[in-house]
Structures are given as structure tokens and as C-alpha cells.
Amino acid sequence: MSNRAPDQARVVPLRPKAAGPAAPTAPRGPGRPGAPAPREPLWRDLIGDVLRGERLAQERTLKDVADAARISMPYLSEVERGRKEASSEVLAAAAHALGLGLGDLLSRAQGELIRLSSRHSSARSSGTAGSSHDGLCLAA
Template sequence: MKEPLWRDVVGDVLRRERLAQDRTLKDVAETARISMPYLSEVERGLKEASSEVLAAAARALGLDLAGLLVLAHEELVRLAGIARVSAQRTVPASTASFLARRPDAVGPRRSGARTSPLHGEMRLAA
């Protein structure tokens, strides 16, 4: 599974919140002063909405922009857990090199690290 795009996640959150409130696309679009077709495209992840549009849509749903971002973050974390097929994670060699020199910067070093012969990546055991 590929990593989700931000616009897909935010759109899913907006749609889920709207449906949870039993509100129509037209109602939310009018309240947010966004065109209904544009809001539909945002919900479907077809448009990358500006922060102003996202804030307006969030307010129309009784959220603030920070609340919308928290819900989107939670969704990203959930999707990342689903996408994890194995207990390994790939990091670029430059990041792995940094971690090897500065383990205190991001937490304890993981055991079982080894360099992959492909593309200079390091595989870290989770």
C-alpha cells in the first residue's frame, strides 16, 4: 500500500465529519461559502485546498483548523499502521548515518540495523 496523500486524508476526514452530522454537501458548502463542486472535489481528494478553504470547511462543521488537522493526523497514523506490512522500516542512508552519530536526537538506537545494498538505504528492525 502506498503512502496516502495529504489531500486524500483531509478530504476523507471532512466527508466523514459531514456525514456524521447528517449534513449535505450543499449545506456545508453554503455555510463555508465554498462552491459545492469544489468542496466535493476536496472531499474526494481531487483538489489540494488552501488553508483558508480548509479552515472555512472546518468551521462549517463546527471544528477549527487545528481540530481538522488533529483528526487528519490521527487518520494518517491509523493508515500508517495498516500500511505496515512487515516490522521493518526503510530510512535513507543519510538519516541512518545521522541516527548512528546522534542516537539521543530521536531516541534510543534500534538493534538489528543493517545497510541494504540497494540505494544506500538502511533497514531498521522495529
Template sequence: MTDHVPNEARVIPLRPHGARPRVTRPPAAPHQGPTAPVAKEPLWRDLVGDVLRRERLAQERTLKDVADAARISMPYLSEVERGRKEASSEVLAAAAHALGLGLGDLLHRAQGELTRLTSHHAAGGRRGTSPSSHDGLCLAA
């Protein structure tokens, strides 16, 4: 037989054995005292979904009933209500109409909820005019 040397993998360490990896950190900012946690802005899709679900439940209607009336799938409507899907204006209008609302009614209710939530967060900060109090609604598509 021949002298056959098995193929063995060699491990070549990239750093010396036992050395810890170097962790780079950004320079520390000057201490400015304790900072309050930043409140997350509510997502539009969550607000709209909440309005749709509340209205559907107030009318004591099922997901299937509203989805059929809106001509959208029941799983998709469920995802929209839970804020998991960013629905198009067509889908939102169809769901709103199925609930007897106009698209403007749906958006107005969602905007009211947004104002309520953001003014609640702003109330803990400054008094007077807050950047989150809005007189109008602006949507960009």
C-alpha cells in the first residue's frame, strides 16, 4: 500500500489564542442628565386598522361579512385590521364603504386617534403648542 496522508483541515487562528475580539464603540456624548425614553410614533396602518375593527365590532359584524361586502379576502382584511398590512386607498375605501363609512370618515377617525395619542405623549413634555397638534390631515401616496 501507499503512504496516504489523510486530508486534515488546518485551523489558522486570526487572533492569538485567548485574545478577546476588539469592540469599537462610538465616542461617548457629554453627559446631559437622564434622558426620557423616546415614545414611538403610532403607525398609520395601526390607527386605520383599529378604526376599522372598532367600527366592525360596534356593528356586530363578522370579518367574513365585511370582507365579502368589500370584495376583499377575509385574511387580508384581518391583516389590515391588525396593522400588519399597509392597505391601498382602494382597499381602505372598499372596507370603509362596507361599514357604511366614506373614506374621509375613516381617515378622519384615524387622524383623531393619532392626534389623541400624540398629544398624550406631548403632554408629558412641554406645555403650550406642541409640534404634534394638527389642524388638518395630509396624506401622500
């Protein structure tokens, strides 16, 4: 039967226990066995990074930009942190509050996407020619 005392609960893990840190000599990294696949950046993270970067470059507060954009400060914070998928109207309002056009915001986010994607695509070994990423496509 069981070696457990009758009053002890049995714990069944739902996920396997994570292995401890890899040995310092173990090869790790992109393209190596056991290495995690690089995560593609999400559009909302890129947009948020651009908005926050521009706001900080202008030394403006969340409250100042949110008031100018006529959106709530907590919502703008969520957008900047990539927690919310903002509508095009909200993105345009936030961009205009920072002195940018919506196209400027999207162009900067696209540039960041290309920069980050080139890192990820060089880590992958798909055996096909890489794409140029010279266009921008948004879907709602």
C-alpha cells in the first residue's frame, strides 16, 4: 500500500518540476538543444515601449500625457507596459499628445520590430531566405 500516514495529503504536481540551473559548462543559447526558443515581440509591447520612450525623452509625466490625450492615466500606463491592446483612436491620441503622428508611432514600432526580429531570425535555422520586413500591416 502506501507509506504515508493516513492524515497526510498527497500532492500531485500539475507541471513537472523545473530543473535547477544548468551546469556552467553546459552549452546553452539559440540553436542549441534545450535552449528556449526566442519569443517574438508583441505589437502592444513595441507600441508601449515607443510611447514610454518618447514620454520619458520629453521628461513628461503619465498624468500630463494622459490629460493631453484625454485618456485615463491608469489606461495609458497599461498601454505603455504592453498590458492593453489600445484602439487606433487611443494610439493616435497618445501619439498626438507626444507631438507625433500615428504614422510616426507605427513607424518607430516597426523599426523596433525589425531590429528585434532580425535578432530572432538569425537565431533560427529555418533553411529559407529571410524576409525583408520592409512593409507594415495591421489587422484589427
